[in-house]
Amino acid sequence: MSVRLLVLIPAAAAISLALSAAVDAVALPLFLDTTGTVLATALAGPGAGIATGVVTSAVNTLRNPTFWPFVVVQIIVALYAWLAARAGLFRSLKTAVPAGLGLGVLAAATSTPISYVVFGCTTTGGIALTTALGRALGLPPLGACFFGSFVADFGDKAVTFALVTSVLHALPRRTAARFPWALRAVGIAGSAGPA
């Protein structure tokens, strides 16, 4: 692995964790904590993406001990983003947002069993509250749990994909050309393939 890709991984992980400051400023119910994972995947392939997801979870665990079981979700996100990048779905917002919504469903389906088995569905205040709402609406426990995760993930992943698409398009070509998959992800043919 080149030193540049090695540097990209912790930088992307730190992006995932620092974006909460921007989210707080606009008061939206988002996490964006997989942004770095999606970005690293789109720029440098699935290996970099998975590594970013694992590092993000490890560092996040130091601040909130309940995060580490969700490393599985980070890995699923990296693999999904890899397929999306190969399919050219970061080419425009029109393709990226639906792809992000799809990831939202997948991420919710992944985090539900973890949340259910490990936490009894009580992860983070917002999700627990929507889960309680699901229970109040008469859903069975597992169904309410999925409902809670789904509400949290659905919009979050769509915004994540939209943000990564914006970044890829705003990146100057001279910078983008230094990452092996960046140009291909936005649909510009050329230097594809690991450097």
Added chain:
Amino acid sequence: MARLTLERVSFWYPATERPALRDASLAVAPGEVVALVGNVGAGASTLLLVAADLAPRVVGGMIKGTVDFRGRGNGEGGRGIVLPTPWTQLSGMAFTVRDEVAFGPANLGWPRERIAGAVDRALDALGIGALAARDPATLSGGELQRVVIAGIVAMEPALVLLDEPTAELDPEGAGLVWRLVRALAGDGCSVVVATSDLNALPEVAHRIVWMEDGAVRRIGDPALLAENALCEAGLATTVADVWRTARLGAPYPLTVAQAEERWRQ
């Protein structure tokens, strides 16, 4: 026998049509201090990256011509570069200044005693011994700049490449860096420095390389910094510039001391 030789080197960054460096030739002897002067986009930073074996190896892009370095790889007996943005040059792996400076020597696999000695000398040379236990994340720009330079010096390189090493420093810090450059050269280390601190150069540099638009325009001794052409390009020392503006007649003096001497005559 030159330590670093560039022969007709051209370099293109990735995804660019115009070369950032055009047909540049330069030889640097052991113990020599060579200063690159030029305006933004002149190619000085690119020349340093090429000399450091980072372009195109790490940066990517395309090179023509030959670069010859007589020394070992990176670090010890090798070459080290200091880039102008100190906050991006922290390793990220050290939680104290002492460990940050020791990062390079540790990568070279030196025994711990040798690392400790080299780190102490480097901290001392940059006047930052008092910061040794601080977290690098809490330092000011000027302090960071010194830490980063110390991190390179601690690796005991044979060629040091400095890109605007005094940009973040106050006059006292800048003076310290220039004294360090002379001391390094005194120990046989070669130094190539790109700087806009032109007034310091007559005391520090053995030779001046004037770069423009990616090419080497002229190479000469420090008196070059008092010539008309460099005055016009905004690359002369302040004294020379003032002397010229006051129409006191060529040749212009380089430094205050020279001006005083000329004035008495």
Added chain:
Amino acid sequence: MSRRHPFTLLALVAALTALAWILPAPAGGLGTAAAALALAAAAGPRRVLVPALVTAAPFWLFLLLLHDVPSTIAIGLRLTTMIASVVWVGALLPPGRLVEAMVAAGWGVTAAYLFAAALSAVPLLKARAQRIVDAQRCRGLSPRGGLGRRLRALRALALPLVLSVLHEVDERALALETRGFVPGARRTPLAPPRDGTGERAARWLLLVACGAALAWRIAWRG
């Protein structure tokens, strides 16, 4: 305890957490939670125990809301074990020491770098994000308005942050290269933590205990 080898501390956290799930509820969870809280209390009642309890409290609340009392107690004790032990190790183990241990154990610099660099970058990036927020507020950014306006505002905040990080990736790579950093290479550990035979044995013992508990639990159930 803080003088113990980092791997021993981590092994203890992993074992306590694993046992909390393996051992039958509620007695098992009660034991592991008590052990974890005792460690936290010993490390510092105010500095470690209180933050651990504060982190765990909302989980208990939501558990009560969503589950009956026996499940609340069973899951709550497990979560308390996990939270208290991780908070404990976070307070006791400076990241620098963990990095040194990883280097000394011959892991190569790659894993140590990924962890340490992300850890040290987060506070710096958060500060930068806050500066961007402040700057955009001066230019009239408001956290009000409809969803579309807020999303556009979010983009205006996030984009400069992410782009600035990507621009710096190259300079950081150059800086690491010039300082002899080679991925996967072994480097000299600067202050390797002491690792005695006793500690190594203790780590193996923890692993064996978890394995035995798991085997017993499976046999007991089946």
